[in-house]
Amino acid sequence: MSTTKSTEVVHESEAGPSEAGRPRASRPARRPNDGIRRSLTAYGFLTPWLIGLLTLTLGSFLLSVYLSFTEYDLLSPPEWVGLDNYATMLTDDLFITSLMVTLLYVVVAVPVRLVVSLLFAVLLSQDIKGIGIYRTLLYIPSLIGTSVGVAIMWQNIFSDRGLINMVLMNIGVDDPPAWVSSPQYAIYVIVLLSIWQFGSEMVIFLAGLKQIPDPLYEAAAIDGASKVGQFFHITLPMLSPVIFFNLVMGTINAFMVFTQGYIITHGGPINSTLFYVLYLYRQGFQYFHMGYAAAMAVVFLIVVAVVAGFIFLTSKYWVHYEDTEDN
Amino acid sequence: MRTKKRHVRLLGTHAVLIILSVIMIYPVLWMLFSSFKPTSEIFSSPGLIPENWTLQNYVVGWQGAGGVGFGTFFLNSFLIAGAVVVGSIFIASLTGFAFARLKFKLRKIMFALMLMSIMLPIQVTLIPQYIIFHELGWVNTFLPLIVPSFLGVSITPFFIFLMVQFIRGLPKELDEAAIIDGCSTFQVFWRVILPLSKPALITISIFAFYWTWDDFFSQLVYLSDPSKFTVSTGLNLFLSNAGNSQWGALFAMSILSIIPVIVIFLFFQKYLVKGVSTTGMKL
Structure with a gap:
C-alpha cells in the first residue's frame, strides 16, 4: 500500500537524527524512568483512541467472529451453532447471488472508472485558459454523487420515461429499454453512476501528472516519440504508483456499495442488484439474523482482503517506483 | 500559418x-x-x-414525510455533522500529535493498527457495534453516529493519518524551543502544534462534514423514529411514501440536500482539492 510505504520512509528519516543527537547531548544523566514517563504522557494523548480501538474496533471484530458461530436475534441470548451459519451460506442462493453481483460490479466499475479518470486527467493537465472551470465542473459529480438526493435523480433519469429515454426517443430510438426495471441493465445503471463520479481519482491523477518531470517528455520528443508513445512509455509507468493507490482504494470502496442499490433498485429487479452489503443489511436489520449477518461480515472481510491482497501481489510486476527517494 | x-x-x-x-x-x-x-x-x-x-414543489416537499418536516431533517443532519466535525478534530489532533511527535512503547504496533483501521470496511464491525449500542440504549439516538468519531472509529482513522503526516511536516525546532522555554508536552501540543495545524484541521472538518452529510448506511441502521431522521433518511422516507407521484417535490428536496455541499465546496475549494490530491481521500 502506497500510504504505508511513504509513512515508513518519513518515519525512518525522522527517527534517525533525533534519537542519535538530542537526548544524550542535552541530558547526559538520563533517569531510568524517563522512558516510562514519556510513554505515560503519550498514552494520555492516546487514551480516547485506545478506548475506541479496544472496544469498537478490535473488540467488535472479535465479537463479530464469536457471533458468527451463534444464532442471535437481539431478544434471547446468543445460541452456539458452530459452523452452521457458514454452511448455510454455501446453499443460500441469495448469498451467492449477492456475492456474484458485487464482484461483477467491482470488476466492471473500478477499471472503467480508473481509465476514464486517467483520460480526463491527461486531457485536463494541459495549460490552457479556463482549464480550472472544466476541472471544477467535472469534479462536481464526485462531490455530490454518493448522496441519496443524487441516487433519486439517477433513478428518475434512467426510469421508463426518464431523461435518457426522452433523449433516445428524440433521436429516433423507438423502443428504449426501461433501464432501472430491467434485470439485464439495472446493475449497469449503478455502474454508470459510479463512473460518473470519476472526479476524485481525476484530481489525484492530476497531482501525479504534475510530478512527472518535463525533461522526460522533451527528451522523448527529440527522439521522435509520438504523443501516444509518450503516454504509454512515460506517463503510465511514472503514474503507476498513483494508479495502484486508486485501484486499491477504488476496489475497497466498490465492495461497500449500498446506497445506490437500496435507493435506485431496492436490490432488484429479480435480485440483479442485490449487493453484498445490502443483503447483509437485510439479514441483520430486517430479519434480525445477527449471527448470520456477522458471519457474512467475516466472509466480507476475507473476500475484500483476498482481492486487495491479489492486487498487492501483482503490483510488483507493474508498479514502477523511482530509484531516487523523493521525500 | x-x-x-x-x-x-x-x-x-x-x-x-x-x-x-x-x-x-x-x-x-x-x-x-x-x-x-x-x-x-x-x-x-x-x-x-x-x-x-x-x-409548489418546494412548498410541498418542505412539509416532509411521516408527519415530520424537512426543517427537522436538516436540523438533525446539521447537528450530527457538526458534532462529528468536533469529534474528528478532537481525536485527529490528540492522536495525530502523539504518533507524530511522542515516543512510547508499542508505538510501531499501534501505528500499524491505526493504518489497518483505515482500510477496515465499517460493515465488518457493524453488527457487534449495533449490539453494543443497543445494550447501552443508544439505538434511535444520535449517539451511535457521533460517539465513534470522538474515539477514532468509523471515518476518523483517515483524519488521524492526515494529521500525523501534517505534523511531521512541521519543523521540530519549534517543539524543542518551547520545551527549553519550560512548556510541558501538553502545552507544546496546545500552544505550538495546534495553532500551526489550522490548514489540516480545516481539511478534516470539511471531509468530516461531507461524509456525515452524505452518509446513509449508518443513519438508516441506527435511526428509526422519523423525528430523528436526517436529510438522507428523510429523503428515503419521502421516496417510499410519496413514490412516483411526487417527483417534483422529491427533486426539490434533493436539490436542497446537495446545496450545503456545493456551498462549502465553493468556499473551501483550495483545502478540498489539496486534501484529495495529497491523501487520496475519496468524497
Missing part, C-alpha cells in the same frame, strides 16, 4: 471539454430546473427551461 493551426487545435480542445462538461453536469441541471416544473411536465420534455415556473 503555424499559429493559426494552434488556434484551431485550441478551439477543438475547448469544444471537446465544453461538450464533456455539459454531458456531465446536465443531469444535475435538469434536476434543478425540473424542481421548478409541475410533476406532469417533468416527463414531457428533456429540455431545461420550465414552461410553467412553480415553487
Whole structure:
C-alpha cells in the first residue's frame, strides 16, 4: 500500500537524527524512568483512541467472529451453532447471488472508472485558459454523487420515461429499454453512476501528472516519440504508483456499495442488484439474523482482503517506483 | 500559418471539454430546473427551461414525510455533522500529535493498527457495534453516529493519518524551543502544534462534514423514529411514501440536500482539492 510505504520512509528519516543527537547531548544523566514517563504522557494523548480501538474496533471484530458461530436475534441470548451459519451460506442462493453481483460490479466499475479518470486527467493537465472551470465542473459529480438526493435523480433519469429515454426517443430510438426495471441493465445503471463520479481519482491523477518531470517528455520528443508513445512509455509507468493507490482504494470502496442499490433498485429487479452489503443489511436489520449477518461480515472481510491482497501481489510486476527517494 | 493551426487545435480542445462538461453536469441541471416544473411536465420534455415556473414543489416537499418536516431533517443532519466535525478534530489532533511527535512503547504496533483501521470496511464491525449500542440504549439516538468519531472509529482513522503526516511536516525546532522555554508536552501540543495545524484541521472538518452529510448506511441502521431522521433518511422516507407521484417535490428536496455541499465546496475549494490530491481521500 502506497500510504504505508511513504509513512515508513518519513518515519525512518525522522527517527534517525533525533534519537542519535538530542537526548544524550542535552541530558547526559538520563533517569531510568524517563522512558516510562514519556510513554505515560503519550498514552494520555492516546487514551480516547485506545478506548475506541479496544472496544469498537478490535473488540467488535472479535465479537463479530464469536457471533458468527451463534444464532442471535437481539431478544434471547446468543445460541452456539458452530459452523452452521457458514454452511448455510454455501446453499443460500441469495448469498451467492449477492456475492456474484458485487464482484461483477467491482470488476466492471473500478477499471472503467480508473481509465476514464486517467483520460480526463491527461486531457485536463494541459495549460490552457479556463482549464480550472472544466476541472471544477467535472469534479462536481464526485462531490455530490454518493448522496441519496443524487441516487433519486439517477433513478428518475434512467426510469421508463426518464431523461435518457426522452433523449433516445428524440433521436429516433423507438423502443428504449426501461433501464432501472430491467434485470439485464439495472446493475449497469449503478455502474454508470459510479463512473460518473470519476472526479476524485481525476484530481489525484492530476497531482501525479504534475510530478512527472518535463525533461522526460522533451527528451522523448527529440527522439521522435509520438504523443501516444509518450503516454504509454512515460506517463503510465511514472503514474503507476498513483494508479495502484486508486485501484486499491477504488476496489475497497466498490465492495461497500449500498446506497445506490437500496435507493435506485431496492436490490432488484429479480435480485440483479442485490449487493453484498445490502443483503447483509437485510439479514441483520430486517430479519434480525445477527449471527448470520456477522458471519457474512467475516466472509466480507476475507473476500475484500483476498482481492486487495491479489492486487498487492501483482503490483510488483507493474508498479514502477523511482530509484531516487523523493521525500 | 503555424499559429493559426494552434488556434484551431485550441478551439477543438475547448469544444471537446465544453461538450464533456455539459454531458456531465446536465443531469444535475435538469434536476434543478425540473424542481421548478409541475410533476406532469417533468416527463414531457428533456429540455431545461420550465414552461410553467412553480415553487409548489418546494412548498410541498418542505412539509416532509411521516408527519415530520424537512426543517427537522436538516436540523438533525446539521447537528450530527457538526458534532462529528468536533469529534474528528478532537481525536485527529490528540492522536495525530502523539504518533507524530511522542515516543512510547508499542508505538510501531499501534501505528500499524491505526493504518489497518483505515482500510477496515465499517460493515465488518457493524453488527457487534449495533449490539453494543443497543445494550447501552443508544439505538434511535444520535449517539451511535457521533460517539465513534470522538474515539477514532468509523471515518476518523483517515483524519488521524492526515494529521500525523501534517505534523511531521512541521519543523521540530519549534517543539524543542518551547520545551527549553519550560512548556510541558501538553502545552507544546496546545500552544505550538495546534495553532500551526489550522490548514489540516480545516481539511478534516470539511471531509468530516461531507461524509456525515452524505452518509446513509449508518443513519438508516441506527435511526428509526422519523423525528430523528436526517436529510438522507428523510429523503428515503419521502421516496417510499410519496413514490412516483411526487417527483417534483422529491427533486426539490434533493436539490436542497446537495446545496450545503456545493456551498462549502465553493468556499473551501483550495483545502478540498489539496486534501484529495495529497491523501487520496475519496468524497
